[in-house]
Amino acid sequence: MKKYSAFSLLKNALSYHENWQKVWRNPTPKSDYDVIVVGGGGHGLATAYYLAKVHGLTNIAVIEKGYLGGGNTARNTTIIRSNYLWDEAAQLYELSLKLWEGLSQELNYNVMFSQRGVLNLGHTLQDMRDIERRVNANRLNGIDGEVVSPQRVKEIAPLINISADSRYPILGASFQPRGGTARHDAVAWGYARGADALGVDLIQQTEVTGIRRQDGAVVGVETTKGFIGARKVACVTAGNSSVVAAMAGLRLPVESRPLQALVSEPVKPCLDTVVMSNAVHGYISQSDKGDLVIGAGVDSYNGYGQRGSFHIVEHTVQAICELFPAFSRVRMNRQWGGIVDTCPDACPIISKTSVDGLYFNCGWGTGGFKATPGSGYVFADTVANDRPHPLAAAFTLDRFNSGALIDEHGAAGVAH
Amino acid sequence: MLLIHCPHCREAREEEEYSYRGEAHIVRPLAPESLSDEEWGDYLFFRSNPKGIHHEMWYHAVGCRRYFNVTRDTLTYEILESYLIGQQPAVTGATS
Ligand SMILES: Cc1cc2nc3c(=O)[nH]c(=O)nc-3n(C[C@H](O)[C@H](O)[C@H](O)COP(=O)(O)OP(=O)(O)OC[C@H]3O[C@@H](n4cnc5c(N)ncnc54)[C@H](O)[C@@H]3O)c2cc1C
Numbered sequence: 001m002k003k004y005s006a007f008s009l010l011k012n013a014l015s016y017h018e019n020w021q022k023v024w025r026n027p028t029p030k031s032d033y034d035v036i037v038v039g040g041g042g043h044g045l046a047t048a049y050y051l052a053k054v055h056g057l058t059n060i061a062v063i064e065k066g067y068l069g070g071g072n073t074a075r076n077t078t079i080i081r082s083n084y085l086w087d088e089a090a091q092l093y094e095l096s097l098k099l100w101e102g103l104s105q106e107l108n109y110n111v112m113f114s115q116r117g118v119l120n121l122g123h124t125l126q127d128m129r130d131i132e133r134r135v136n137a138n139r140l141n142g143i144d145g146e147v148v149s150p151q152r153v154k155e156i157a158p159l160i161n162i163s164a165d166s167r168y169p170i171l172g173a174s175f176q177p178r179g180g181t182a183r184h185d186a187v188a189w190g191y192a193r194g195a196d197a198l199g200v201d202l203i204q205q206t207e208v209t210g211i212r213r214q215d216g217a218v219v220g221v222e223t224t225k226g227f228i229g230a231r232k233v234a235c236v237t238a239g240n241s242s243v244v245a246a247m248a249g250l251r252l253p254v255e256s257r258p259l260q261a262l263v264s265e266p267v268k269p270c271l272d273t274v275v276m277s278n279a280v281h282g283y284i285s286q287s288d289k290g291d292l293v294i295g296a297g298v299d300s301y302n303g304y305g306q307r308g309s310f311h312i313v314e315h316t317v318q319a320i321c322e323l324f325p326a327f328s329r330v331r332m333n334r335q336w337g338g339i340v341d342t343c344p345d346a347c348p349i350i351s352k353t354s355v356d357g358l359y360f361n362c363g364w365g366t367g368g369f370k371a372t373p374g375s376g377y378v379f380a381d382t383v384a385n386d387r388p389h390p391l392a393a394a395f396t397l398d399r400f401n402s403g404a405l406i407d408e409h410g411a412a413g414v415a416h
Numbered sequence: 417m418l419l420i421h422c423p424h425c426r427e428a429r430e431e432e433e434y435s436y437r438g439e440a441h442i443v444r445p446l447a448p449e450s451l452s453d454e455e456w457g458d459y460l461f462f463r464s465n466p467k468g469i470h471h472e473m474w475y476h477a478v479g480c481r482r483y484f485n486v487t488r489d490t491l492t493y494e495i496l497e498s499y500l501i502g503q504q505p506a507v508t509g510a511t512s
């Protein structure tokens with residue numbers, strides 16, 4: 001792998017940028033692998049990268065039915081934060097945030113991580129009590145955060161309406177300065193390039209259609225390109241996780257739901273932070289291109305159609321116009337949906353299964369983009385050592401039988 | 417926006433009148449205390465979540481305020497039938 005640098009940029013400029021090395025190979029699958037990662041989204045690619053980098057396993061393939069990073073990785077609104085309430089979740093997301101802070105250097109790939117801060121607004125007395133509790137819990141876990149007044153909210157985001165006359169007046173907010181956004185595609189591509197350089201085979205346009213087992217252990221996967229053997233199979237298929245689990249006769253405590261987002265035409269810089277509100281149900285940031293990136297709520301019904309209902313988008317836009325009256329004149333450019341794997345406690349599943357050598361990393365629902373590095377890191381460790389990474393131990397499938405759920409609906413809510 | 421037929425009101429109304437109540441035909445265990453943790457967890461949390469034909473409960477929240485079942489394709493979102501609680505679906509399909 002050739003290193004990207006100012007020098008390589010200059011050198012390639014001399015040949016009109018026509019001689020850049022291919023970012024990754026396009027290999028034909030081998031007959032078998034030590035580990036097959038199913039799903040080439042950000043989480044799957046990060047898993048493969050850390051399996052190779054940290055655990056020295058290089059006989060690995062990532063099998064992706066479409067193209068790399070074309071699922072929710074490409075569809076999400078890229079909000080990153082770690083201000084979750086409970087210790088287990090907070091520590092997992094904070095590991096991720098720490099990895100984000102060094103990720104461009106680690107991967108030699110600019111993931112455009114921008115720590116522009118995240119505001120979570122409170123509109124009722126109860127909202128504010130919850131915010132205070134969450135910020136205190138975060139600080140006890142060593143996570144940055146402060147409770148801020150409406151005036152301070154206005155200083156951070158001057159276009160916001162903090163008038164007491166608005167329908168749901170802003171009473172304050174939590175602010176996590178280290179939160180922010182990153183470039184979604186770059187994260188997938190950066191991990192893909194890094195994994196490929198370490199010898200991982202990235203196999204695109206190949207769908208896993210079955211999971212072959214023998215004596216209670218996994219032996220490989222059926223794919224649209226034939227059978228591929230594997231000692232371990234690690235599934236990271238987000239919204240399609242129940243479908244893949246069914247291939248091994250398993251059910252998951254997961255329901256797949258449409259989640260929508262929309263972006264406006266590009267406008268001049270006007271919002272340099274992330275603003276989210278659970279109560280009025282919407283959140284917004286501005287991309288480097290200038291478009292306002294708006295996230296909606298999740299649809300109420302199960303679906304795999306990668307689109308949702310219009311009234312969800314309508315409510316979100318109402319909320320945004322309420323918070324930012326100036327944006328009522330901005331025209332929307334595109335709107336889309338992705339299928340998210342929602343869990344009863346709004347927390348992920350990082351787990352072994354009842355089939356030996358079969359692992360699942362799913363249930364990230366509406367908020368897994370922020371966790372991409374940490375998710376890959378702890379899942380790689382779990383798969384390599386066939387036992388949960390200490391930070392993943394609370395997130396096994398067993399919690400749905402023991403009752404030890406980790407209820408993050410408050411911190412996950414609409415906030416992604 | 418789904419248009420959903422309520423078998424009680426005998427009318428197709430917009431999705432916003434209803435609220436979704438999840439997978440249908442999950443039978444509440446008669447003697448919960450005799451179940452193992454696995455069986456109880458399975459009843460509470462584990463779902464089939466198919467891509468394709470799905471039987472699900474809807475509640476006509478701002479209409480007759482009654483429950484009923486719907487068979488819907490979760491990939492195309494096409495609604496294939498509505499039927500009363502206690503009845504069996506006419507449309508079933510191997511899930512893909
Ligand atoms: C509109 C929207 C907004 C969001 N906003 C945020 C946000 O602001 N912040 C945040 O943290 N999170 C957000 N999320 C959630 C986040 O996108 C997901 O939690 C995260 O991307 C899941 O990561 P992934 O890389 O595993 O998923 P994906 O990128 O979906 O990867 C899964 C891959 O598996 C592949 N696959 C599935 N089945 C098979 C098969 N049988 N064989 C082979 N391959 C298969 C798919 O093609 C896909 O590429 C949002 C999601 C959506 C839809």
Ligand SMILES: [Zn+2]
Pocket residue numbers: 422423424425426476479480481482
């Ligand atoms: Zn009715």
